[in-house]
Amino acid sequence: MAEAKGVLVLGEIAGAELSSSSLELLAAARKLSASLGEEVAIALLGDTLDVPAKTAISHGADQVYAVNHPQLRQYHPDLFLAALETLCREASPRIILMSRSNQGRELGPRLAFRLGVGLAQDSLEIALDPATKKLMANRPVYGGNAVAVVSCNATPQMAAIRPKAYEPLAADAARQGKITSFPVDLKPEAARSRVVSVVKEEAKGVKLEEARVVVSGGRGLGGPEPFKNLDALAKLLGGAVGASRAAVDSGWIPASHQVGLTGKSITPDLYITVAISGASQHMAGCSGAKVIVAINKDAEANIFKEARYGVVGDWQKVLTGFTEAVRELTQG
Amino acid sequence: MALKIAVLVKQVLDPEMPVAAFRIDAGTKRVVPPPSIPPVVNGFDENAVEAALRIKDAAGAAVTAISMGPSFALDVMKKPLSMGADELVLLQDQAFDNTSDAFFTAQVLASAVRKLGGFDLIICGRQASDWDNAQVPLGVAELLGVACISLGKKVEVQGAKVVVERLIPDGYEVVEASLPALVTVSNELGQPRYPTLRGIMAATRKRPTIWKLSDLGVAKEQLQPRITLHNLFVPQRSKVCEMIEGDDAADAGRKLAMKLREAKLI
Ligand SMILES: Cc1cc2nc3c(=O)[nH]c(=O)nc-3n(C[C@H](O)[C@H](O)[C@H](O)COP(=O)(O)OP(=O)(O)OC[C@H]3O[C@@H](n4cnc5c(N)ncnc54)[C@H](O)[C@@H]3O)c2cc1C
Numbered sequence: 221m222a223e224a225k226g227v228l229v230l231g232e233i234a235g236a237e238l239s240s241s242s243l244e245l246l247a248a249a250r251k252l253s254a255s256l257g258e259e260v261a262i263a264l265l266g267d268t269l270d271v272p273a274k275t276a277i278s279h280g281a282d283q284v285y286a287v288n289h290p291q292l293r294q295y296h297p298d299l300f301l302a303a304l305e306t307l308c309r310e311a312s313p314r315i316i317l318m319s320r321s322n323q324g325r326e327l328g329p330r331l332a333f334r335l336g337v338g339l340a341q342d343s344l345e346i347a348l349d350p351a352t353k354k355l356m357a358n359r360p361v362y363g364g365n366a367v368a369v370v371s372c373n374a375t376p377q378m379a380a381i382r383p384k385a386y387e388p389l390a391a392d393a394a395r396q397g398k399i400t401s402f403p404v405d406l407k408p409e410a411a412r413s414r415v416v417s418v419v420k421e422e423a424k425g426v427k428l429e430e431a432r433v434v435v436s437g438g439r440g441l442g443g444p445e446p447f448k449n450l451d452a453l454a455k456l457l458g459g460a461v462g463a464s465r466a467a468v469d470s471g472w473i474p475a476s477h478q479v480g481l482t483g484k485s486i487t488p489d490l491y492i493t494v495a496i497s498g499a500s501q502h503m504a505g506c507s508g509a510k511v512i513v514a515i516n517k518d519a520e521a522n523i524f525k526e527a528r529y530g531v532v533g534d535w536q537k538v539l540t541g542f543t544e545a546v547r548e549l550t551q552g
Numbered sequence: 553m554a555l556k557i558a559v560l561v562k563q564v565l566d567p568e569m570p571v572a573a574f575r576i577d578a579g580t581k582r583v584v585p586p587p588s589i590p591p592v593v594n595g596f597d598e599n600a601v602e603a604a605l606r607i608k609d610a611a612g613a614a615v616t617a618i619s620m621g622p623s624f625a626l627d628v629m630k631k632p633l634s635m636g637a638d639e640l641v642l643l644q645d646q647a648f649d650n651t652s653d654a655f656f657t658a659q660v661l662a663s664a665v666r667k668l669g670g671f672d673l674i675i676c677g678r679q680a681s682d683w684d685n686a687q688v689p690l691g692v693a694e695l696l697g698v699a700c701i702s703l704g705k706k707v708e709v710q711g712a713k714v715v716v717e718r719l720i721p722d723g724y725e726v727v728e729a730s731l732p733a734l735v736t737v738s739n740e741l742g743q744p745r746y747p748t749l750r751g752i753m754a755a756t757r758k759r760p761t762i763w764k765l766s767d768l769g770v771a772k773e774q775l776q777p778r779i780t781l782h783n784l785f786v787p788q789r790s791k792v793c794e795m796i797e798g799d800d801a802a803d804a805g806r807k808l809a810m811k812l813r814e815a816k817l818i
């Protein structure tokens with residue numbers, strides 16, 4: 221194997237474009253490459269890669285490995301892994317970055333095991349140690365109650381980055397980069413699982429991950445009905461509805477609304493929590509929110525340690541006054 | 553022959569313990585277990601046991617719970633048995649004291665699975681609530697070379713295949729694979745059953761199989777940690793919350809709206 225060099229980003233395609241989490245990875249990779257003095261490459265897998273390849277270059281990639289293959293048109297973990305393993309062995313990067321996204325959750329650890337190396341999982345911040353040039357990752361552990369600083373002992377060093385932990389760089393259409401096609405040989409029988417059907421839970425209105433305002437409800441709401449009030453408020457604010465795991469586990473709202481460590485990571489400008497206690501595992505999904513508002517009847521609730529504005533009181537009464545005033549302010 | 557199912561269960565610090573009880577020893581880079589708060593079976597692993605028992609109820613199966621750690625609270629770790637699992641295998645050794653390295657843990661667990669003669673289905677939790685690694689099961693699947701389906705909310709065995717409802721961000725997909733396979737499950741699977749009195753009695757009589765590292769025949773170089781932990785600390789919060797008050801709760805709500813308007817947030 222050649223000497224390990226450079227940073228390789230494992231890109232993801234959403235629709236026909238590069239995913240927003242891949243743009244975030246490119247921003248993180250550029251920081252590393254600046255201190256390393258080495259290139260940023262990105263791996264793209266699929267069957268039509270021209271558009272995302274150009275996007276990748278304008279957002280920070282020096283080199284695109286376009287792994288074009290009809291079998292890669294749709295995501296399949298086993299086939300993607302086979303392609304990525306081949307590419308990583310061939311390209312021999314010093315560092316591999318991927319998103320702790322839905323795909324990254326299964327590809328990251330499996331790829332690390334295939335390469336026989338360690339993976340710094342779910343990292344919030346990565347940097348090079350100035351002395352050793354080793355990749356250091358800060359990763360929340362114990363549900364966010366603690367942060368571990370870890371490094372990888374083997375090469376390539378791998379880190380999975382939590383979605384939204386980094387801001388993408390602004391696109392620069394003048395940036396230059398090389399697009400290299402990387403042919404792979406895939407055996408269809410490598411795919412050991414088969415998707416039989418997909419069931420989508422209808423998400424009306426603004427997407428939770430993209431909403432500027434999110435109104436989230438917790439166990440203290442006491443049932444499914446109050447989520448209608450949250451929904452009405454979210455509509456007034458042009459936002460989306462989120463929930464704690466306790467509300468999801470109670471069956472009051474579908475799992476796709478869950479915010480947190482094992483739910484969605486969101487970074488709205490305004491995050492309004494209603495009857496949520498603010499457990500670290502919940503906050504793990506919303507710590508990137510610009511302003512957090514807490515409505516809770518318990519003045520001692522942890523959420524008040526995380527919030528910028530707080531109201532202590534019964535959610536129903538507080539929310540009635542709040543929604544009325546919002547209606548006047550936004551429609552009056 | 554009856555279906556053989558393994559469930560991988562980890563003993564963890566109770567993640568629901570009060571934040572005030574959470575302490576780190578900076579020197580050893582470890583969380584200090586509070587003496588008054590007993591450990592628990594990792595929550596998602598209880599979901600995994602439940603998934604296995606549902607298959608056992610439906611089709612019949614022999615369910616073995618396997619756990620690796622330096623020491624165990626036996627009454628806690630017998631919970632899978634009291635829920636209805638048939639066997640408990642404890643991989644117990646001081647060498648397992650540092651369990652934050654997924655590579656190490658997966659190697660040990662995979663060796664135990666091999667020593668037990670392999671399984672048709674291995675069910676794991678999606679992640680352990682101590683190091684939140686979400687890596688060990690995927691590693692075990694890779695090391696054993698079996699099919700791998702993660703984030704199940706429903707797991708069924710149909711003949712020689714496993715059919716899983718797998719969570720995706722906006723719903724779920726139905727995925728199937730031929731056995732042998734490994735599946736991880738999430739809390740969306742539903743409440744784990746409570747042990748019955750009968751189950752608890754049966755569990756008290758059962759003796760776990762206990763193996764040390766040397767019983768497993770794992771090559772030393774396979775146990776080289778892949779990750780170094782440099783530091784472990786409690787993140788500092790610098791936020792100060794501005795409390796909004798009013799004549800009554802509704803008035804406080806109105807004032808909150810005004811405040812957010814002033815701050816140009818709405
Ligand atoms: C490994 C792991 C992963 C997890 N992942 C997630 C995750 O992704 N997302 C997540 O949310 N959780 C997650 N959790 C669960 C988390 O630890 C908490 O249990 C959960 O967030 C609590 O939800 P809650 O705040 O709605 O409920 P509670 O903690 O029960 O809080 C309810 C709050 O409502 C308040 N309240 C009650 N009645 C009223 C009223 N009338 N008016 C106003 N306030 C009222 C109470 O004062 C209380 O503060 C995870 C846990 C583990 C172990």
Ligand SMILES: Nc1ncnc2c1ncn2[C@@H]1O[C@H](COP(=O)(O)O)[C@@H](O)[C@H]1O
Binds near residue numbers: 594600621677681683
């Ligand atoms: N020490 C262990 N003993 C048994 N099972 C484990 C152990 N560590 C991890 N697992 C299994 O792997 C899952 C994910 O763990 P982790 O990768 O550590 O987050 C857990 O939910 C368990 O099912």
